[in-house]
Amino acid sequence: MKKLLQKDEFDALLSTSSGVQFLGPVRLKGRGRFSDTDLIKYGQIKSFTDIVWDSKTYLSAKELILPITETLLDFTGTTVVQPPVEDAILVLFLRACDIHAIERLDAIFLNNGPSPDPYYKQKRDRFKLVLMECAVPFDSCFCVAMGTNTVSNFGAAVRCIEDGILIDIRDEWFTSQIAGSGTDTEFELQFPQQNGADVHVPHIKEMQEQLFTHEMWDEYSKRCIACGRCNTSCPTCSCFSVHDISYGHDSNSKIARRQRVWDGCHLDGFTDMAGGAAFRIECGSRMRFKTFHKIYDYRKRYGVNMCVGCGRCDDVCPEYISFANCINKVNDLVNESRSTPDE
Amino acid sequence: MIRDINRKKTVKNAWRITKNRALTCLRIRVPGGHLEARHLELMKKVAEIYGNGTVHLTTRQGFEIPGIPFEKMAEINNLITDYIAFTGQHLSTEVISSREGYPAAGTRNISACIGNRVCPFANFDTTKMALEIEKTVYPNDFHVKIAVTGCPNDCIKAHMQDIGVIGQALPEYETQSCIGCEACVKNCRKKVTGALSMVDFKVERDPRRCIGCGECVLVCPTQAWTRNPQKFFRLVVMGRTGKKNPRLAAPFAEWVTAKVVLGIMENLYPYIQQYIDKSLVKEHVGYIVDRTGYQVFRDWLLRGITLNPEARIAPTMQWSGYMYGYDTDAWDTKSTIPGSL
Numbered sequence: 275m276k277k278l279l280q281k282d283e284f285d286a287l288l289s290t291s292s293g294v295q296f297l298g299p300v301r302l303k304g305r306g307r308f309s310d311t312d313l314i315k316y317g318q319i320k321s322f323t324d325i326v327w328d329s330k331t332y333l334s335a336k337e338l339i340l341p342i343t344e345t346l347l348d349f350t351g352t353t354v355v356q357p358p359v360e361d362a363i364l365v366l367f368l369r370a371c372d373i374h375a376i377e378r379l380d381a382i383f384l385n386n387g388p389s390p391d392p393y394y395k396q397k398r399d400r401f402k403l404v405l406m407e408c409a410v411p412f413d414s415c416f417c418v419a420m421g422t423n424t425v426s427n428f429g430a431a432v433r434c435i436e437d438g439i440l441i442d443i444r445d446e447w448f449t450s451q452i453a454g455s456g457t458d459t460e461f462e463l464q465f466p467q468q469n470g471a472d473v474h475v476p477h478i479k480e481m482q483e484q485l486f487t488h489e490m491w492d493e494y495s496k497r498c499i500a501c502g503r504c505n506t507s508c509p510t511c512s513c514f515s516v517h518d519i520s521y522g523h524d525s526n527s528k529i530a531r532r533q534r535v536w537d538g539c540h541l542d543g544f545t546d547m548a549g550g551a552a553f554r555i556e557c558g559s560r561m562r563f564k565t566f567h568k569i570y571d572y573r574k575r576y577g578v579n580m581c582v583g584c585g586r587c588d589d590v591c592p593e594y595i596s597f598a599n600c601i602n603k604v605n606d607l608v609n610e611s612r613s614t615p616d617e
Numbered sequence: 618m619i620r621d622i623n624r625k626k627t628v629k630n631a632w633r634i635t636k637n638r639a640l641t642c643l644r645i646r647v648p649g650g651h652l653e654a655r656h657l658e659l660m661k662k663v664a665e666i667y668g669n670g671t672v673h674l675t676t677r678q679g680f681e682i683p684g685i686p687f688e689k690m691a692e693i694n695n696l697i698t699d700y701i702a703f704t705g706q707h708l709s710t711e712v713i714s715s716r717e718g719y720p721a722a723g724t725r726n727i728s729a730c731i732g733n734r735v736c737p738f739a740n741f742d743t744t745k746m747a748l749e750i751e752k753t754v755y756p757n758d759f760h761v762k763i764a765v766t767g768c769p770n771d772c773i774k775a776h777m778q779d780i781g782v783i784g785q786a787l788p789e790y791e792t793q794s795c796i797g798c799e800a801c802v803k804n805c806r807k808k809v810t811g812a813l814s815m816v817d818f819k820v821e822r823d824p825r826r827c828i829g830c831g832e833c834v835l836v837c838p839t840q841a842w843t844r845n846p847q848k849f850f851r852l853v854v855m856g857r858t859g860k861k862n863p864r865l866a867a868p869f870a871e872w873v874t875a876k877v878v879l880g881i882m883e884n885l886y887p888y889i890q891q892y893i894d895k896s897l898v899k900e901h902v903g904y905i906v907d908r909t910g911y912q913v914f915r916d917w918l919l920r921g922i923t924l925n926p927e928a929r930i931a932p933t934m935q936w937s938g939y940m941y942g943y944d945t946d947a948w949d950t951k952s953t954i955p956g957s958l
Binding site for chain 2: 506
């Protein structure tokens, strides 16, 4: 079913859907990193005009499903309390690459072990995904190279037009929600076929030692400052640390909280172990670890690359390190080392 | 040639007295230090047709065009009218239509660092603010130096002015968005005042130490730190060079809004009018403050102003600096410094 919803029809849907929250890219005026710039992030949509179509968000929708700080347990003396379970349905507007990114997170949190992560699952089950068409990709995107430019796993897809949206409804829930609104129409969803960033992803079958030890990583030791912005902005980075906090600053306090907080392989302390051992001290080795996790290790386990080519890491690096170009460098090395292609 | 020139009037008109009795030098204001490139054509034209073909860049971001015969002043005043109208859009139509050049030169060009049009550290648009201040204080014959800078790095040297305006960002922290990486804490400790500390894996900010530089917002990888969109300013006052008592300006106000800044600027002039030593050709405002004392200065500057709730005003003031006229008789000479030739 395909419909045209005028702005006011769309807004009416937002306000009459009880028990449903609408989330998508929104603009926080003046909250950007630099003064007089805006922060684009995922947040609540209350009207059509709240949705930002012309900019990429700084952090991805990951922060909605995997909160940056998430309480796991509260200890109150003799009892353990889990955070209350919420049940509102969450309708999330996002782009094709970010839908793929959620599938990457699903693999990690739902299918990577004997049982799904209950905190993740509880939230994930509440989400209904709405694809935001992006016929024209942003400057740093490389979704075509990562195969994430097209997508089919969504409940509805929308195109922004001057006075409203065109919506292509693919499942029953959205059909029932939208029944009676808008007017029937025809349109074909478009997907980007070309990106500004030209990326060639190597298909590494088995890790070769020369890739692992190559001097190309040394450059990143000199350039990377371990700020971790590539990790935090990445829609598929899923690492976290667990903190136990005792309240009251009192050794007799029996009130405490266990929380998990995003962590990242570029950040200092990420590989610290009991006894003081630490791996990957040099930033170059962190870059190598991340790169091969995104385009090799994950694929070995799940059959797809972890990186979805959203280009956020390239957008946010204060040292102008390009992950896209790093993939190309690895590709060049792989091609050089082969006498004949292994494909 | 007979040269009967009203020196006082000429100087107020932004023309200089120079070493050469036949020649003057034109001072061009560039409020906020930012120009459209096409205006450079005008500087070039005046310098090449009327001057000696050179242009001097002043420390206040203006131009001085030397080597101009006094008798060309009227012609050039006419020529620069459009430029004066463009950079001084608040000036009265009377001033502009007279085509008689700059209406005053006492209150100097309001200079500004490049600000947030370019610089990531700047907490506001410094040129825009400089133009607002220019609107408030110019034209005026009182000798006042004002500069505007985007952050406490103070690249414009606001600390060398009668009034220096320094941008402040009020950082706001969203605990849930913090990953505890300590980037802000370490950066603040190393580069700024150490206003941030870690408590239970999250950050606490000591508002007494925070100077509003905005560095925490710049380094935060999740934007747990963001700026309050309201712009705030620190004012430092009565810095100076000169032949008596060079000193850095000292903090007068913290966390005041643009409205308060402009009100304080406006109040400075009646204070000078009241207390200036009229026996002198001109008197720098700093020496007036030395005479009246800080409390009188403060009362006049805050007159009729409603402070915003965040604002803080210095109760007393102690300037640093030193007095010239110290005794160098006991200083070392080449004969008393070991190893000196």
